[in-house]
Amino acid sequence: MSHLSYSSKRSLRSMKSGRFGRAGKSFKMVEAAEPDIIQVFDEHGNDVTPKPLTTLRATSLHERLLQINTDRFSPESERPSIYSRYSMASSVASFTPDTLDNDGADREEGDPSMMRWSSVAIIPKDTAHSAENQRRIQLIYSSIISPRLDQDFERPISVIITESETFEILSLKGHILNNTYENVKDVLDRNARYKKLLQLKVGSANYSDSSAQTLFSLHKSKEVQVTAKHTETEACQANSWDISDTYARKQQAGKKELPDPENRDSIVQRGSAIDVSEDARISTLLVSAGYLEPSTSTTAVPSTLGPRITAGSVAGSRRGTLLGSAASLRKTLYGAFAGSRRGSTVGSVLASKRGSISGSRAGSRRGSNAGSLAPSRKGSMMGNISFSRRASKAGVMMDDPLLSRGSLMEKSSGVGDEGTDALLMAEDTACEKKDLDLNKVFGLLKALEVAERALVQNTMHDKLLFYRDFKPRDPEINGSVQVTLSAPQNEKPADEKETVLKRSPIAKVGPVKQVEWLWDFSCDLTEGRNISCLAWNRASKDLLTIGYGQFEFGSQKDGLIAFWSLKNACYPHATLTAPSGVTALDFSTSNPNLLAVGFYSGNIAIYDVRSPQDPMPIVQSGLSTGKHTDPVWKVQWIDSNSEHGESLVSISTDGNVTQWFLKKELEYVNLMTLKRVASNSRGAPLQPFISRRAAGMCFDFSPRDSSIYLVGTEEGRIHKCSRSYNEQYLQTYVGHTGPVFQVRWSPFIPSLFLSCSSDWTVCLWQEDKETALLVFQSATQSLQDLRWSFTNACVFGTVSDDGHLEIWDLSFSAVRPAIVYEEKRRLSCVLFCQTSPIVVSAGSNGAASIFRMVGFDCEINEADEVQKLRKALASNVNTLSD
């Protein structure tokens, strides 16, 4: 609007001047006025008269409107129009009504607005020479006040927005009178009269409507071309830990040491700033890379590279100017690289920022890389990397960059011969920069995992071969065996006559039985956690899943499930955290990705392990669905006969054996409520129980009949139960004097089962006999876990609280274990492997040790194995009903 008002005022004034003859001429003097040609000369006397952009033909209206000071300017339509245009354009920014009024004064002093906007100060040389038509205007260069690189950008620029002048044309305020006012009657009369007048007015001849129009000056738009200012929006999100991390880092950076002396020397040698902060390194980097003019850099840059954003933007602005001068693509990339590396550490720019960069990437071509570099200057390094990816995709850079890097440096270093030195120094700075956040690089973690696997496989090459039962490269395998061998060949118990004959050939001919430790599955994550359960995946039998959870009530922490793979023994393939300690694990057979987990808190959860990113279980029991009130000691998937497919059975010390159905939610049915059975052995009078509930510790479904299962209780009894009855036991096995921790059916002979308990014994039972067939007593501590071997019918393993891993071989001896392996920690789990001769033992330090069993040969035929077992039993057990 000011524009408009200007011209209208001008027109007024010009008309005024014309009318009153201020300049002594009438406004029709266009022809009469002396043509006043302006010529502009610079300091060297060259004619630098600006040529008009357009020429306008004179129209009368135009001249009238656009006359300014007619005594000074030529009446030709061009000049005043141009000049006025200039002045109009220039005055837009700084126009105030005051300047409007003293327009004469403006002209004489030289328009201050003109001064600001150009380097030309047009000062009329001599006002006295108005008679002269030619006006020499001397150009005086005023110094370009280029913004100081930093301060100007930093300095807050105040933009004052004011309203344009308001003209009140008519202001009639209404009054509100109170009824008690004394003149109210007059006011009312007046109002009534006015109303009547309004009514009369409508058709009356005294009043006629007419409108007026203000004249608009003619506008012509002129186009000017300017390089577009690149804008970018940046969003930032800071989480509370990001903020605290950044502050912590800042504090650390403040206390950090100065860089290496040799770096400092090299910086000094180059003659750049002595400032030894990291900023100086940046500046020298940029200088040597040719992005900053050395003159400005040495003075301006080091002292002003305070905030990191500025550094990035410095590079950016300079680059902007240099790009116009055809800097090479690689050059700019390097600069972007250097600059953005600093910029990337500011705050925490989210990965979502890539969206904006890729957006620009999509739209731009190689030629327009200049513009799109700007986002990378402030963005994270990955922005830069995505840019470089684009460049490489263009196919040009693929083979070049490294080979021509030498030339790159030579070309670009404005300082001359720094070349590879600069690059080296740059690399130094690059490598030493600790604040480059690797975590921002997309895909780096995955690549590092792959690299880690390759590395670990290299280190563990022989062991992995051994695991897989391949012959290792090095024939010497007994080098580092640390195992206490129970020497079979030395002692011959007198009562085993038949086995003596069997044993000696083994001792002499066959290999020595031993376990060799291969490696430990452990990492810092699992350090200190007690392992409570181990499970192989049903589909890929080499994936070991370990559940971590404390057994003691007092030391409960959150639980962890780690999925370990052979590919990397040093870090789990995936982990899941759980709110409470994990005490039981089982993989489903029909859907090998479903993992059932039992917790110390009594909950059950089913996880889908295909997506370990999602840490939530697909279904979980809770207070609403019902849960155990005590830790769940075992979960097992069973093939149920019903239409629901597989269902889950769990047991807990609250005495319930429950079956869970996986429908929309977990639904459960109590298969059995364990009740105490009075001991009828001694004939003592029945003592009343405080609680009739028994506590269940373990269960196992019979391989022969899937509706029959055994339950081991805390009192030491083992009950055979059926799914059809939930009150009665089918049979009770009495023998243990302590809680039965594990009960396992033999996979080879369906009527045999083993049980281990905290009374230091393992008992072998026959299904229909109430008392144990064999009792294995060699441990001196409570036995925590028991497993049959999958491949050898006579072999089973136990682990005990004092760190003993015992492998028993019934065909060898029923009195003493074939192998006893001692460890320092408490062992809580043992697991055999189906595919390799491997046994895993796990304990309280969070490490699962993998042992290779050496010397345990298994028969090819399963029937032969069964035969072996029967033979062993026959020799060891006095009475054998089967």
Add this chain to the structure above:
Amino acid sequence: MEDLDAEEREAERLLASAKLFQRKTAADETFKWIASHKGVLGTLIISSMGFPIRSTMDSPTTMKFAVFLGPLVAKAKQALHMIHASQELTLLRARTSGREVIIVPKDDFAIIILQKASNK
């Protein structure tokens, strides 16, 4: 009852996602772990243009690796792309008598690990 359950779950979810976040910032730690693994003589991450981003080796060696292995990776990628157009190169190992170089190339960068031969 249900409220308690829902709250429990919400809390668990938050806790789990917090842990997940921690896991995701493990690139740095993994890098450090690799660099300090037994037998590893040096580790290096270079950008796709061949500039080293992170290195545990001294500068001249880093330079040598970056300058010479970068093109090798590019050539290998190209070669495999010609042969199997659909498959990407994920791992490249070069073994000498005493050393092994493991290279994991990705689009934007490559990880290079120098390991002493492990059968010594």
